[in-house]
Amino acid sequence: MAFESFSSAKKHRVYAPIITGLAILLAIFLARPAFGAYSDAQTDLASAQKTLETTQAELAKFQSQQAKIASGSELSAQINKINKPFSELGIMQAIFLNNFTRPNSLSNSSPVVVTNVSLDAGSELPNGIYFAKANVTITAGNIQSVVDYLTYLTTNSPYAFTLNDINLPIDTLMQGQNQETITVPVTLGIYYYPEKK
């Protein structure tokens, strides 16, 4: 009797690990496809979240620009200068008729005289904006008057003028002493953005 129960216990010690091992293998076999599918889903989620982050960052930049424009700031004024068609009349008026070309009874400096203007409507740039040119010849009583006039055109006038090409007879040793009448040719650039038809 005692011998028989001893043999039975020995059998359990042999069979139990084998059955346990088989059960584990079966579990792995059954669970592996499900785990693989979950792992793939996790990879897809990570990729989708990364794409979302990048897209939201790009959107945030545009929203930031919109907010700056809406605040009615200097940026808004710069944009309004560019966001208009090429108007020969408007551009010529800006160049010929302003406080620097009119005689100013309050100032001792003589007005700037624009002796020649020629416009070129230019063409569209790869970024969609158009770029025109204006060749202007200016005569003034001194260099400072020319500098003040051109500074006005490129900062406070209604059009987006840029300084493309200018040659001034400045000599830092003669600063403030050179009061001779000078004539200066200048090439101005003009950015504009017409409505597309």
Place this chain on the structure above:
Amino acid sequence: MSVLKMFTESSTNAAIAATTDAKAKIEAFKKDRQILIASLLADNSLTPSINLKSLVNDFNRAAQKASVRFQGFSVKDDVITTNVISFMAPNGGTDAVEGIFNMMKIYSQDNAQANFRLEPILSISGTPQSRTTPVSFKIIPVKTEAQAPQKTATSSNS
């Protein structure tokens, strides 16, 4: 495991939907003329206007600071070109070229002053009493409002 997979797929679909919505908003912004111009100003695609008055003032100050004479002022494609003339110091000194070297140290690549940076000088001529060289200064674009980060308003819940 299949329940976890379902939740994960649901989150993925939500991210994809949010991305599609954001892309639609971006496309709408790209069609806005004002936004387009603002973006071009922000990434320096448009040449910024030079403030000629402050540029000339800086130019005159640069000559004084370096104790040299600038003769001529030409601006083209964001580069100022001029001739530098340096004289030997009244109290002696070895060579007038020292004035040009002084200017190079002040306005060199690593030590940009004012709104411009001195381009490399490759030739100098003249005598020990008076040296001259043509130089170019690259104008450094001033950061525009379009390029400045947007200040965010802070609010507190009281």
